[in-house]
Amino acid sequence: MNKIFSGIRPSGKLHLGHYFGAIKNWVALQDNPESEQAIFAVVEYHGITTPFNPKTYHQQVMDSVLDYLAAGINPEKSLLIRQSKIPEHTELAWIFNTITPVSWLDRLPTYKEKLEQAPKYNNVGLLDYPVLMAADILIYKSNLVPVGEDQMPHIDLANEIAKKFNHMFGQTFEPVKAFLAEGARIMSLQEPTKKMSKTGDEALNLMDEPDTVREKIKKAVTDSGKEIKFDEENKPAISNLLTIHSLLSGKEIKKVEEEYDGKSYVDFKKDLAEVVVGFLKPFQEKRKGFESNSDQVEEILTKSEEKAKIIASSNLAEIKKKMGVF
Numbered sequence: 001m002n003k004i005f006s007g008i009r010p011s012g013k014l015h016l017g018h019y020f021g022a023i024k025n026w027v028a029l030q031d032n033p034e035s036e037q038a039i040f041a042v043v044e045y046h047g048i049t050t051p052f053n054p055k056t057y058h059q060q061v062m063d064s065v066l067d068y069l070a071a072g073i074n075p076e077k078s079l080l081i082r083q084s085k086i087p088e089h090t091e092l093a094w095i096f097n098t099i100t101p102v103s104w105l106d107r108l109p110t111y112k113e114k115l116e117q118a119p120k121y122n123n124v125g126l127l128d129y130p131v132l133m134a135a136d137i138l139i140y141k142s143n144l145v146p147v148g149e150d151q152m153p154h155i156d157l158a159n160e161i162a163k164k165f166n167h168m169f170g171q172t173f174e175p176v177k178a179f180l181a182e183g184a185r186i187m188s189l190q191e192p193t194k195k196m197s198k199t200g201d202e203a204l205n206l207m208d209e210p211d212t213v214r215e216k217i218k219k220a221v222t223d224s225g226k227e228i229k230f231d232e233e234n235k236p237a238i239s240n241l242l243t244i245h246s247l248l249s250g251k252e253i254k255k256v257e258e259e260y261d262g263k264s265y266v267d268f269k270k271d272l273a274e275v276v277v278g279f280l281k282p283f284q285e286k287r288k289g290f291e292s293n294s295d296q297v298e299e300i301l302t303k304s305e306e307k308a309k310i311i312a313s314s315n316l317a318e319i320k321k322k323m324g325v326f
């Protein structure tokens with residue numbers, strides 16, 4: 001039996017990359033009979049380690065919650081929580097800080113990348129980011145963590161910390177495994193050799209209006225040559241669009257290629273836009289339903305957070321006792 005935990009920073013609108021790279025797996029795992037516990041978090045304390053806007057931050061958190069619910073996180077099966085509402089996460093992070101050598105942290109590629117993006121935002125929290133992530137996972141004694149491949153160094157670190165804790169204070173944590181999304185990297189519409197991320201016309205957001213979707217796909221870059229053929233190396237742009245088509249329509253890439261044999265990029269893009277619009281429609285309707293029912297959403301969060309708190313505080317008590325802090 002598995003205990004699942006995952007989180008996403010509330011740093012912007014969710015896009016198709018998030019859906020296929022992360023949330024789709026969350027939903028699959030929540031529905032898997034092998035899962036005995038599934039907890040999904042909006043990790044606000046991770047989000048503040050990089051530049052953010054305090055005026056809009058609360059709204060971003062609530063937007064993320066609505067996105068998760070609309071994407072299929074089912075409060076009957078999973079707990080949906082805000083990290084900051086369960087202070088045991090940060091308390092365990094402090095404990096882990098005292099057993100984590102700085103040299104495990106300042107060599108991590110994610111730390112270096114974030115520093116490059118915002119060199120002035122060089123704060124201790126950014127260095128410590130993966131320790132808090134280890135605490136998020138281990139406070140619930142979770143053992144299976146659905147994430148993208150970029151998060152592997154953090155999962156390795158969580159295991160190092162768990163091992164060291166077990167060694168110093170007695171067996172407490174089981175090994176943690178990453179659950180990686182298979183072949184679901186969605187690339188930018190503007191620069192198809194980079195992954196789709198949060199800015200401008202490069203991402204198809206889950207909440208984009210039909211006309212915005214049509215416009216973004218129309219403007220998406222294409223490769224030279226007319227053929228609609230999957231070839232990631234030489235035709236990264238059309239390969240990405242084919243991947244998106246295939247994931248959304250459920251048709252194999254080969255089948256989509258056949259359908260568009262001899263047709264133009266313009267035809268393909270027009271149809272792709274409608275596939276995306278159709279895919280997003282039920283998601284957007286579901287989201288509007290939750291949006292107009294904020295009491296229900298508040299109740300889902302409060303109930304989840306109460307249950308999560310019970311697990312977290314019981315585990316933290318055990319951890320502190322082992323360390324003589326009680």
Ligand code: AMP
Binds near residue numbers: 008009016017149184
């Ligand atoms: P981030 O917004 O970078 O914190 O990503 C949150 C989660 O979504 C991580 O598990 C990422 O690996 C995944 N993710 C983000 N962008 C993409 C993408 N373009 N394709 C696939 N997965 C993605």
Ligand code: TRP
Binds near residue numbers: 005009132136145151
């Ligand atoms: N670091 C993760 C990311 O950037 C977000 C995250 C925080 C997380 N805590 C976590 C993911 C715990 C999985 C488990 O995507």
